[in-house]
Amino acid sequence: QVQLQQSGPRLVKPSQTLSLTCAISGDSVSSNSVAWSWIRQSPSRGLEWLARTYFVSTWSYEYAVSVRGRVTINPDTSKNQFTLQLNSVTPADTAVYYCVRAPHAWGGIVSFDIWGQGTTVTVSS
Amino acid sequence: QSALTQPPSASGSPGQSVTISCTGTSGDVGAHNYVSWFQQHPGKAPKLLIYEVTNRPSGVPDRFSGSKSGNTASLTVSGLQAEDEADYFCNSYTGSTVIFGGGTKLTVL
Numbered sequence: 001q002v003q004l005q006q007s008g009p010r011l012v013k014p015s016q017t018l019s020l021t022c023a024i025s026g027d028s029v030s031s032n033s034v035a036w037s038w039i040r041q042s043p044s045r046g047l048e049w050l051a052r053t054y055f056v057s058t059w060s061y062e063y064a065v066s067v068r069g070r071v072t073i074n075p076d077t078s079k080n081q082f083t084l085q086l087n088s089v090t091p092a093d094t095a096v097y098y099c100v101r102a103p104h105a106w107g108g109i110v111s112f113d114i115w116g117q118g119t120t121v122t123v124s125s
Numbered sequence: 126q127s128a129l130t131q132p133p134s135a136s137g138s139p140g141q142s143v144t145i146s147c148t149g150t151s152g153d154v155g156a157h158n159y160v161s162w163f164q165q166h167p168g169k170a171p172k173l174l175i176y177e178v179t180n181r182p183s184g185v186p187d188r189f190s191g192s193k194s195g196n197t198a199s200l201t202v203s204g205l206q207a208e209d210e211a212d213y214f215c216n217s218y219t220g221s222t223v224i225f226g227g228g229t230k231l232t233v234l
Contacts, residue, residue, distance in 0.1 A: 049223035111176035
């Protein structure tokens with residue numbers, strides 16, 4: 001049974017960096033059959049895909065235009081987890097953040113089958 | 126990229142069927158079969174109901190079905206049950222990014 005366990009601070013000050021970790025159990029971050037993403041949800045912006053990484057011979061990284069230049073997704077093979085860093089945050093980045101898995105065999109780009117528990121992050125001084 | 130268009134609300138009585146639409150463009154929903162549907166109860170993470178327009182993951186009741194015509198995908202919930210009351214979201218791929226619908230709140234009367 002695959003599970004994703006999120007951790008990270010729930011309060012971040014404006015202009016600072018939001019950092020979240022997603023620990024994987026029951027699967028491998030290096031699996032060549034799935035992709036790993038971060039998605040956020042807020043009342044004002046709805047569900048918003050942020051970033052994706054996957055390993056097929058080499059690591060690939062993709063980012064949403066809305067946060068490109070501020071966001072980094074990184075796999076950590078030694079701890080079987082992946083992380084999200086979002087720089088220069090503003091109150092508009094306040095949201096529930098989810099880590100998710102998508103199997104390549106299921107049209108892996110949008111078929112998010114396993115979700116973390118969600119982390120409510122507030123950007124405020 | 127613009128979000129996919131969903132009706133904000135839908136409703137039906139127990140046992141009835143309800144269909145929720147998800148309208149995109151020829152560049153996303155109409156371009157391929159990368160359309161998924163999710164169910165979200167309050168305070169919970171979304172749950173995958175349908176992937177690749179029509180496919181159900183193991184464990185999802187066959188009361189949930191998906192279809193697509195042109196640039197519009199649809200989710201049908203048959204034999205409505207009280208526990209189906211939730212928010213429903215669709216998503217698709219534009220060729221460069223993932224986009225979501227604004228969500229439909231389904232009320233079981």
